[in-house]
Amino acid sequence: MNIRLHKIEKPESRIIKISGSKSETNRALLLKALQHSIQIENGSDSDDSYLMLQAISEKKEVIDIGHAGTAMRFLTAYFAIQPDCSVIIKGSDRMHERPIGILVEALKQLGAEIHYLEKQGYPPLKIIGKKLIQNRISIQATVSSQYISALLLIAFRLENGLRLQLIGKVTSVPYIKMTLQMLNRIGVKTDWTDDVITVYPASELADTTLSIESDWSSASYYYAIIALSPVGTFLELRDFEKESLQGDACIIRIYENFGVTTHFKGKSIRLEKVASPAKEYLEADLTNAPDIAQTIAVTCLGLNILCNLTGLHTLRIKETDRLQALKNEIEKWGGTVCITENSLQLTSKININRDTKPVLIKTYQDHRMAMAFAPLALKTTLDIQEAEVVSKSYPDFWKDLKKIGFKMQEL
Numbered sequence: 069m070n071i072r073l074h075k076i077e078k079p080e081s082r083i084i085k086i087s088g089s090k091s092e093t094n095r096a097l098l099l100k101a102l103q104h105s106i107q108i109e110n111g112s113d114s115d116d117s118y119l120m121l122q123a124i125s126e127k128k129e130v131i132d133i134g135h136a137g138t139a140m141r142f143l144t145a146y147f148a149i150q151p152d153c154s155v156i157i158k159g160s161d162r163m164h165e166r167p168i169g170i171l172v173e174a175l176k177q178l179g180a181e182i183h184y185l186e187k188q189g190y191p192p193l194k195i196i197g198k199k200l201i202q203n204r205i206s207i208q209a210t211v212s213s214q215y216i217s218a219l220l221l222i223a224f225r226l227e228n229g230l231r232l233q234l235i236g237k238v239t240s241v242p243y244i245k246m247t248l249q250m251l252n253r254i255g256v257k258t259d260w261t262d263d264v265i266t267v268y269p270a271s272e273l274a275d276t277t278l279s280i281e282s283d284w285s286s287a288s289y290y291y292a293i294i295a296l297s298p299v300g301t302f303l304e305l306r307d308f309e310k311e312s313l314q315g316d317a318c319i320i321r322i323y324e325n326f327g328v329t330t331h332f333k334g335k336s337i338r339l340e341k342v343a344s345p346a347k348e349y350l351e352a353d354l355t356n357a358p359d360i361a362q363t364i365a366v367t368c369l370g371l372n373i374l375c376n377l378t379g380l381h382t383l384r385i386k387e388t389d390r391l392q393a394l395k396n397e398i399e400k401w402g403g404t405v406c407i408t409e410n411s412l413q414l415t416s417k418i419n420i421n422r423d424t425k426p427v428l429i430k431t432y433q434d435h436r437m438a439m440a441f442a443p444l445a446l447k448t449t450l451d452i453q454e455a456e457v458v459s460k461s462y463p464d465f466w467k468d469l470k471k472i473g474f475k476m477q478e479l
């Protein structure tokens with residue numbers, strides 16, 4: 069389904085409730101599979117969390133995990149320690165291009181039996197579940213934190229726990245901290261000193277309710293909407309915490325550069341555009357928050373601000389090559405976007421508010437491409453291809469934009 073987003077002046081100031089964080093939910097679902105007494109509140113309604121839940125509960129011999137990267141990685145570790153289990157996990161064509169070798173080799177060092185069914189280092193995988201006895205391994209930490217989280221999540225169920233040595237500059241650190249904090253919440257002891265993470269074994273755990281905070285990556289699109297709106301515009305988002313487990317909450321500080329303030333009122337946040345952007349140039353290192361890179365790049369485009377975004381090395385292996393996808397789509401308005409292996413620069417100002425035929429944004433089966441470009445409707449009319457991709461993390465995205473006054477039509 070392609071849609072046209074008609075230009076609007078500003079959003080209506082309504083209250084929006086985004087569902088729970090996809091990252092927290094997928095961790096909670098895995099922990100619940102290992103400790104049934106755990107209860108989950110405010111779980112994510114995303115496709116990725118649904119696929120994760122289905123894979124755990126249906127106990128099929130062949131699981132299709134679609135585009136869900138965290139589910140693919142977490143379930144690989146989970147099935148590797150299920151005795152008497154033999155399962156094949158496959159995914160979308162893109163999933164079969166997203167590397168998993170670092171995690172598989174680490175699990176094999178622990179004693180797991182995992183076979184590549186097509187290309188070495190990539191899904192699909194055949195996993196024969198085993199009791200794992202080893203507890204000391206090292207792992208390359210520069211490529212994806214999801215491999216590390218996957219190992220940490222199962223570690224309390226290993227007889228001797230896990231001592232994991234991280235090699236290289238650790239990427240997406242807040243996601244590893246989120247994993248450790250969620251383990252702590254269910255009563256598992258952990259330690260992270262220098263480059264070594266230790267998870268202690270635990271068999272008897274108290275009943276716990278894991279209450280999931282709303283999704284900050286999804287909230288980022290509302291920050292973009294407010295940033296592109298006139299001074300005085302505000303919106304309220306429900307169920308967010310001042311002390312978040314999610315690294316993407318750093319959006320609060322980044323959007324201050326664009327004149328957007330955040331006020332916590334109990335469990336709601338009020339975003340308000342209080343001033344025009346202070347600077348005409350933004351420099352940001354997003355090593356710790358890769359999922360908001362697209363939001364920020366497109367906000368800069370809409371505000372006519374130049375930027376240098378760094379720490380983006382993981383973007384090449386996500387739902388699509390996000391650096392190339394951003395370059396392709398932004399350049400449709402003219403100008404040049406420079407990308408390297410780990411950075412993106414907008415080096416020339418681009419006027420998107422022109423009286424030309426609406427630009428059609430390709431989404432490359434990446435939910436964040438659709439959601440990152442949608443806020444540009446505050447500046448120009450534009451078309452979004454395959455708009456349904458948003459369901460990977462935020463199925464109600466278009467419905468919620470309509471609630472705040474976005475005008476859209478199917479093409």
Ligand SMILES: O=C(O)C1=C[C@@H](OP(=O)(O)O)[C@@H](O)[C@H](O)C1
Nearest residue numbers: 091138212213214240243358382
């Ligand atoms: O652990 C998680 O929940 C995630 C970790 C990050 O991946 P990388 O560590 O591969 O950057 C992030 O991009 C992804 O959306 C979710």
Ligand SMILES: C=C(OP(=O)(O)O)C(=O)O
Nearest residue numbers: 135136137138139359386
């Ligand atoms: C990268 C993402 O997800 P995953 O790696 O879990 O597919 C994302 O949601 O932006």
